[in-house]
Amino acid sequence: xxxxxxxxxxxxxxxxxxxxxxxxxxxxxxxxxxxxxxxxxxxxxxxxxxxxxxxxxxxxxxxxxxxxxxxxxxxxxxxxxxxxxxxxxxxxxxxxxxxxxxxxxxxxxxxxxxxxxxxxxxxxxxxxxxxxxxxxxxxxxxxxxxxxxxxxxxxxxxxxxxxxxxxxxxxxxxxxxxxxxxxxxxxxxxxxxxxxxxxxxxxxxxxxxxxxxxxxxxxxxxxxxxxxxxxxxxxxxxxxxxxxxxxxxxxxxxxxxxxxxxxxxxxxxxxxxxxxxxxxxxxxxxxxxxxxxxxxxxxxxxxxxx
Numbered sequence: 245x246x247x248x249x250x251x252x253x254x255x256x257x258x259x260x261x262x263x264x265x266x267x268x269x270x271x272x273x274x275x276x277x278x279x280x281x282x283x284x285x286x287x288x289x290x291x292x293x294x295x296x297x298x299x300x301x302x303x304x305x306x307x308x309x310x311x312x313x314x315x316x317x318x319x320x321x322x323x324x325x326x327x328x329x330x331x332x333x334x335x336x337x338x339x340x341x342x343x344x345x346x347x348x349x350x351x352x353x354x355x356x357x358x359x360x361x362x363x364x365x366x367x368x369x370x371x372x373x374x375x376x377x378x379x380x381x382x383x384x385x386x387x388x389x390x391x392x393x394x395x396x397x398x399x400x401x402x403x404x405x406x407x408x409x410x411x412x413x414x415x416x417x418x419x420x421x422x423x424x425x426x427x428x429x430x431x432x433x434x435x436x437x438x439x440x441x442x443x444x445x446x447x448x449x450x451x452x453x454x455x456x457x458x459x460x461x462x463x464x465x466x467x468x469x470x471x472x473x474x475x476x477x478x479x480x481x482x483x484x485x486x487x488x489x490x491x492x493x494x495x496x497x498x499x500x501x502x503x504x505x506x507x508x509x510x511x512x513x514x515x516x517x518x519x520x521x522x523x524x525x526x527x528x529x530x531x532x533x534x535x536x537x538x539x540x541x542x543x544x545x546x547x548x549x550x
Contacts, residue, residue, distance in 0.1 A: 245304065246446040246543075247410065249284050249322055249368070250315040257318055259284045260309065262446065268308020269315050272298075275306045284321050284447065288409055289504045291393050319368035320412055320447035321391055325505040327363035327441065328495055329387070329416060330356055332486040335479075335514025343522050356486040356494045361416070362438050363507070369444035372550045373417055375531060376439055381420035382529040382549065386469045386516030386537050387509045388481055389414035390488050391447060395503040397496050404492035407502065410449045413537050413545040414509050415442035420519055420528075443507070445543045453541055458482060467513045470536040471526050479513040481539070 246262040250269055259282060260272045272280040272287065280294055280303070281287050287294060298304055331337060337348045351357075367373065375382050393409025416437065423436025458464040465481040488508065496502050518526055529535065533549045 245449045245452070247284065247287075247320055247449065248446055249318045249320050250310075251318060252310055252315055257322065258282055259287055261304070262312070263308045267312050269310045269312055270303070270306050271309040272303070274309055275303050276301070283323075285323055285325075285505045288321070288391065288393050291409060291504075317369045317445050319366045319443040320445070321443065321505065321507065322366055322368070323505075324363045324366065324391070324507040325503045327361045327507045327509070328358040329361045329437075329509035329511065330358045330486070330491050331511040332356060332484050332491065333511050333514050333516075334485045335483060336512045336516065336520060339514065339520035343519060356491045358491070358495065358508075359433055359437075361433070361441055361509070363441075365439055365441050367440055367442050367547070369442075369545050370547070371442065372548050373440045373442070374550050375529070376419045376422060379419045379421055380528060381424075381519070381523070383418045383420050383518045384469065384471075384529065384535045384537070385416035385418055385512040386467055386477055386479070387414040387416055387512055388465065388467070388539060388542075389443060389507050389509045392492075392502055392506045392508070393504050395501055395506075397499050397501050399493050399496040399502070401487060401489035401493045404496065405487070405489035407492060408450050408488060409504070410447045411453050411542060412443050412447045413445070413539050413542050415440075415535065415537050415545055415547060416509060416512065417442065417547075418517070418519075440547075442545060442547050444545050448542050456541055462487075465542070466538075466540045467516065468538045469516060470538075471529070472534055474526065476518075476525055477513065477516045479516055481510070481513065483514060484510060
């Protein structure tokens with residue numbers, strides 16, 4: 245299923261899913277006469293009970309409540325419990341290291357590395373991103389994000405994979421000028437990553453994405469970016485160094501609890517940002533620019549800069 249959070253013509257925020265033809269939206273609470281919740285986090289937290297109920301009642305085949313064109317899509321999970329972002333693509337690190345004149349740390353090859361990003365700075369598809377005041381090197385980052393449907397602690401990689409509920413596209417907007425100054429203090433990312441985490445357009449359930457696994461067991465998902473229609477990146481998720489299972493397992497070490505509704509970013513696919521080419525592939529983002537991220541099976545996430 246392609247789950248969505250949307251604003252109907254009357255306003256507010258509702259949870260639902262796309263019709264199979266992709267042209268309509270079903271309001272889950274309305275179609276179920278209140279048996280399903282109105283918000284995505286509650287649905288995810290209760291999905292092990294609610295998904296079978298949804299299937300049994302045939303609500304997944306219900307006609308559209310609204311035409312897709314009549315609603316505004318919001319971030320599919322507007323209020324994640326937490327948001328960790330990893331750096332799991334070696335090519336991205338190698339590219340960035342070359343730009344900044346340093347080497348990839350040996351420790352990166354020993355364990356998945358993450359930072360906590362701002363889980364209250366979530367924006368959705370079509371939302372405008374305001375360039376931070378004084379920022380001269382505004383950048384995007386093309387990432388895949390997974391959303392947990394089950395929690396746990398001290399998980400193995402296999403157990404952690406079973407906790408994944410679904411996937412969505414993540415644009416980790418980055419203020420490189422701010423970030424560069426901050427990280428000289430060997431802390432962060434902080435304010436340079438604090439202002440806009442774009443998720444969407446859909447939250448695609450894990451079963452639909454599993455069809456993209458290749459013969460090696462990796463998810464083979466084409467990942468593409470465009471700025472004002474100009475192709476910038478054409479990568480694949482199968483180039484990742486650490487699996488989501490490994491990332492989640494690392495996060496759960498030392499009795500740290502993971503929860504349904506936690507979001508985990510993969511890190512940037514190789515060449516999936518402007519800083520990797522020293523802004524030679526495209527100048528820094530400016531007001532009026534439109535950034536589109538596309539991942540196979542997950543749709544297109546588009547945001548404008550103001």
